[in-house]
Amino acid sequence: DGGITQSPKYLFRKEGQNVTLSCEQNLNHDAMYWYRQDPGQGLRLIYYSQIVNDFQKGDIAEGYSVSREKKESFPLTVTSAQKNPTAFYLCASSIAGPSGNTIYFGEGSWLTVV
Amino acid sequence: DAKTTQPTSMDCAEGRAANLPCNHSTISGNEYVYWYRQIHSQGPQYIIHGLKNNETNEMASLIITEDRKSSTLILPHATLRDTAVYYCIVRGLYNFNKFYFGSGTKLNVKP
Numbered sequence: 001d002g003g004i005t006q007s008p009k010y011l012f013r014k015e016g017q018n019v020t021l022s023c024e025q026n027l028n029h030d031a032m033y034w035y036r037q038d039p040g041q042g043l044r045l046i047y048y049s050q051i052v053n054d055f056q057k058g059d060i061a062e063g064y065s066v067s068r069e070k071k072e073s074f075p076l077t078v079t080s081a082q083k084n085p086t087a088f089y090l091c092a093s094s095i096a097g098p099s100g101n102t103i104y105f106g107e108g109s110w111l112t113v114v
Numbered sequence: 115d116a117k118t119t120q121p122t123s124m125d126c127a128e129g130r131a132a133n134l135p136c137n138h139s140t141i142s143g144n145e146y147v148y149w150y151r152q153i154h155s156q157g158p159q160y161i162i163h164g165l166k167n168n169e170t171n172e173m174a175s176l177i178i179t180e181d182r183k184s185s186t187l188i189l190p191h192a193t194l195r196d197t198a199v200y201y202c203i204v205r206g207l208y209n210f211n212k213f214y215f216g217s218g219t220k221l222n223v224k225p
Binding site for chain 1 (some may be wrong): 147155156157158159160163201205213214215216217218
């Protein structure tokens, strides 16, 4: 099946630890994104990437890092510098360009700091 | 990019049409209106988008006013499975970082 796969679905982290969330897509999309969602709130953009080996900060990039070594993969690392990391994290992808930039989402990953 | 304003919540009877409004008074000429919905603890699902003309697909219809300052998403025959948060988003063609979701409208479909 074509789509966006996020793993793990649920993750627990101890304070002070870094954790990496995986995002893989087989849609052949150029652009990929990471969003954060807090309970009852909308989505906020963390990072986005329009092409391999390039990425840009979104509105809330502090305490997060990403890499884009392959077109299909865009992992997000939540570092110990992120003071309130407990949230629902969503990965998304889209075609880059004017012909169609509808964004499609994975099923999300829940991160809880214990 | 334009921001949007939506009601916090709405109720709809099962089988009736659900009409979800969205205001985007600062929209510019090259910005599209997108609608997504999110069922609790799942990723948002794309519904429909449009620029100027009304659009219809198998899920919904999108009605955009002539001045493009507001739009309405119509679910013609709402079912209990349509209970979700609906997001109206305005986004330009090339602004990949300008995809604001806001808080959306919680649609409650009741039996």
